Amino acid sequence: MNDVVVKAWEEWARAHLAARGRGDAVPVVEAFARAARTLREADWNMRADGSDARGEEPERRG
Amino acid sequence: MAEPLHTLTATEAGRRLRAGALTSEALTRACLDRIEALDGTHRAFITVTADEALRGAREADRELAAGRDRGPLHGIPVSLKDLIDQAGAPTTAGSRVRPMTPVDRDAVVTARLRAAGAVLIGKTNLHEFAFGTTSEDTAFGAVRHPLDPQRSAGGSSGGSAVAVALGMSPISIGTDTGGSVRIPAAACGLVGLKAACGEIPCDGVVPLSETLDHVGPLARTVADAAAAYCILARRPPRSPVPPPAGSLRLGRLTGYFEDVLSSGVRAAYTRALDMLTQAGVRIETVAIPHASAIPSVYLHLMAPEAAAYHARTLESCPGRYTPAVRARLEACRYMLAEDHIRARQGQRMLRAEVDAALASLDALILPGLPIEAFPLGSDVVEVDGTRDTIRNLTLRLTQLFNITGHPAIVLPAGRSEGLPVSLQLVGHHGATPMLLDVAARIEAIVAGAGGDVLAD
Numbered sequence: 001m002n003d004v005v006v007k008a009w010e011e012w013a014r015a016h017l018a019a020r021g022r023g024d025a026v027p028v029v030e031a032f033a034r035a036a037r038t039l040r041e042a043d044w045n046m047r048a049d050g051s052d053a054r055g056e057e058p059e060r061r062g
Numbered sequence: 063m064a065e066p067l068h069t070l071t072a073t074e075a076g077r078r079l080r081a082g083a084l085t086s087e088a089l090t091r092a093c094l095d096r097i098e099a100l101d102g103t104h105r106a107f108i109t110v111t112a113d114e115a116l117r118g119a120r121e122a123d124r125e126l127a128a129g130r131d132r133g134p135l136h137g138i139p140v141s142l143k144d145l146i147d148q149a150g151a152p153t154t155a156g157s158r159v160r161p162m163t164p165v166d167r168d169a170v171v172t173a174r175l176r177a178a179g180a181v182l183i184g185k186t187n188l189h190e191f192a193f194g195t196t197s198e199d200t201a202f203g204a205v206r207h208p209l210d211p212q213r214s215a216g217g218s219s220g221g222s223a224v225a226v227a228l229g230m231s232p233i234s235i236g237t238d239t240g241g242s243v244r245i246p247a248a249a250c251g252l253v254g255l256k257a258a259c260g261e262i263p264c265d266g267v268v269p270l271s272e273t274l275d276h277v278g279p280l281a282r283t284v285a286d287a288a289a290a291y292c293i294l295a296r297r298p299p300r301s302p303v304p305p306p307a308g309s310l311r312l313g314r315l316t317g318y319f320e321d322v323l324s325s326g327v328r329a330a331y332t333r334a335l336d337m338l339t340q341a342g343v344r345i346e347t348v349a350i351p352h353a354s355a356i357p358s359v360y361l362h363l364m365a366p367e368a369a370a371y372h373a374r375t376l377e378s379c380p381g382r383y384t385p386a387v388r389a390r391l392e393a394c395r396y397m398l399a400e401d402h403i404r405a406r407q408g409q410r411m412l413r414a415e416v417d418a419a420l421a422s423l424d425a426l427i428l429p430g431l432p433i434e435a436f437p438l439g440s441d442v443v444e445v446d447g448t449r450d451t452i453r454n455l456t457l458r459l460t461q462l463f464n465i466t467g468h469p470a471i472v473l474p475a476g477r478s479e480g481l482p483v484s485l486q487l488v489g490h491h492g493a494t495p496m497l498l499d500v501a502a503r504i505e506a507i508v509a510g511a512g513g514d515v516l517a518d
Contacts, residue, residue, distance in 0.1 A: 005398070013396035024385065028393035032365070035358040036401050042355040044407045 006036045067092035068229030069516050072138045072286040075232060079126055079137045086119035086126075086137030090181050093139045096230045097184070103211050105203045106224035108144045109151050110184040115139060118181040125179065133299050134289040136179030141231040143219050144185035145192055146277070147266040148172050155268045156188040156200035156218075158382040159375050169266025171235060171277050171294050178293045183231050186221030190387045192237055192270045193368065194218055195245050195456040198438050199384040206438070208250055209481065213435040216249030216456065218242040222280050223250040229516055233290050234280045239270045240360055241460025243278040244472040244486065248430030251474040251482030251514055253505075254280045255287045256460075257494045259467030262294045269371055271364040274464040282514055284473060284502045291494065300495060302502035305424075308342035310503060312487075313419055315428040318353035319459060322448050324433045326478025331429045334475040334485055334508050338427075341507045348419040348426065350462070352411055357454060359412065360461040362405030365394035413466040420468075420490055425500045430472035430484030432458055459486060469494040471501045475508045 010033040017025050067089050070078070078084035094112050101107050122137035147153050147169040152162045168176060176182065187205045189197045197220025198204035205220035207213035208227035215224050219236030223246035226234050236243040238256040247254025255278045262277045269275055279290035288302050314335070323331065339345060350356075372391045380388055420426060432455055433445055440452050463470040468488050475485040487504060489497030 005400075009396070009398055013393075016396070017392060022380075022389070022392045025389040025392035028390050029396060032361065032393055032397070035361045036398065038355055039358040039362055039401055039404050039408065042352055042358070042408065044352075044404070044411055 006033055068096045071283050072232040076134050086122040090115050090119040090139050093231050100228050104206045104224045105187050106221040107184045108154055108187050108202050111151055115181050115183040122179050132179035138180055139183040139231045140175055140180040141184050141186050141225045141234040143188050143222050143236045145237055145268045148182055151185055156190040158201045170263040174293050186225050188221055189218035190384050192218040192242055193387050195453055199386050204438055207435050212437055214438050216246035220246045223247055226252055226280050233286055236280055238276045238278050239274045240457045240464050244430055244460045245456050247280050248472045248484035249435040252280050253284055253287045253473045255291055255471045258469040258491055271367040273363055284505045288498045302498045304503035310343045311423045312345045312425055312427045313348035313423040314345050315426055316347045317349050319428045322432050322446050324445050327429055327483050330476040330478050330483035337508055350415045355408055356462050359405045359408035360465055362401045366397050366402050369394035409465050416466045416468055426488040428459055428486050430486040434478050434481040463488055469497045473505050
């Protein structure tokens with residue numbers, strides 16, 4: 001759902017690092033992009049017991 | 063024949079100091095001799111403060127002889143990870159980025175140790191700026207494992223672990239942002255404690271991530287770790303009081319926490335669980351529903367803070383960093399703010415999930431490290447059919463409790479192919495002393511499994 005944002009960010013970060021002469025950090029950015037996708041795919045609207053908690057503050061979901 | 067002084071635990075050495083059967087100067091000289099004999103190979107220390115240590119030891123002897131007792135670490139040699147300020151010595155953070163000039167103030171924890179009569183023996187080697195788990199990317203030469211110099215001692219507090227494991231100081235103080243006390247302690251067969259978030263101040267400690275950083279002790283026994291914890295957290299001295307095994311209820315973390323373990327770690331962990339069950343400890347399984355997102359949450363909390371601290375020097379002197387650390391820090395500067403916010407949501411959720419898992423239990427239990435100490439130079443390894451980086455694997459079982467702030471401790475629980483394997487226990491917020499009590503009971507039960515390097 002948000003992949004378009006991560007993809008655009010990844011391309012920008014690659015280009016920017018290369019322009020700054022820091023191309024060796026590009027593989028790290030690729031790993032970070034994978035982590036960003038995982039973070040975005042996680043359902044943070046779930047209680048610890050798995051039930052739905054949309055609209056509730058995270059602190060109240062335990 | 064009496065055992066060599068460098069093999070004494072801090073607790074036993076303290077007992078002998080008070081009985082007049084040992085002097086702090088003799089103990090300190092024994093530790094300095096170990097450093098002299100072994101540090102050329104193992105590179106545990108960056109700076110050895112021998113003169114200051116011997117002065118401090120003689121002063122401790124004078125005070126104890128005069129009846130002034132500053133507590134359990136009075137006269138005991140203690141080393142500090144070289145990320146922690148000690149007035150009169152440089153704080154290098156394992157890097158050429160920082161100047162080699164002495165700092166003029168103690169960190170808060172250093173001042174507390176000094177006031178407690180500890181003998182400050184030197185500054186230990188580490189993964190540069192604590193940003194790694196192998197202790198091989200450092201300006202001062204890779205730290206080498208106490209049992210096999212071709213292997214990593216873990217990190218980032220690798221020098222601290224080697225110092226304790228080889229009898230160079232009975233206690234060392236490290237830092238733990240994603241596991242940097244517990245990982246090297248686990249790799250080297252030691253006890254490593256990360257107290258609850260905020261219990262031990264980080265003032266005067268070079269930060270990696272202010273949200274996740276913790277200071278904590280590495281030691282050979284739970285009692286020694288507890289003695290150091292009380293001083294670092296400015297609590298009254300208190301020895302652990304192990305509860306009866308039959309009264310203990312532990313939650314075994316399954317799923318993500320057991321999915322990727324080397325066969326040797328899995329076997330040793332299973333043996334240790336069997337020993338606990340046979341001793342009467344009740345163990346039930348518990349889960350963390352969002353466990354698979356832990357590494358992503360960790361990264362997005364840590365990276366922006368590390369990038370902010372290093373932004374200026376990444377521009378002014380990038381060539382002074384070790385290449386791998388610089389590359390990771392460069393990438394940390396490219397994070398989306400919305401992902402950082404998402405990670406903070408995740409942090410609150412994970413904290414609630416760990417609280418829920420602990421609700422009716424004394425502690426959670428899981429391995430400390432999913433693999434044994436690995437050869438230096440390793441990057442990617444295959445475990446249980448899963449290929450992953452050493453960095454991801456070593457952080458896998460520890461970083462959750464930096465995210466949530468729960469107190470956690472690792473302790474030795476046997477060997478796999480001659481290398482230490484560890485257990486990790488996680489306690490309730492605000493109940494680190496209770497966690498130490500539980501750990502002392504577990505330590506007594508699994509002690510027969512072996513693990514302590516100096517006991518060999």
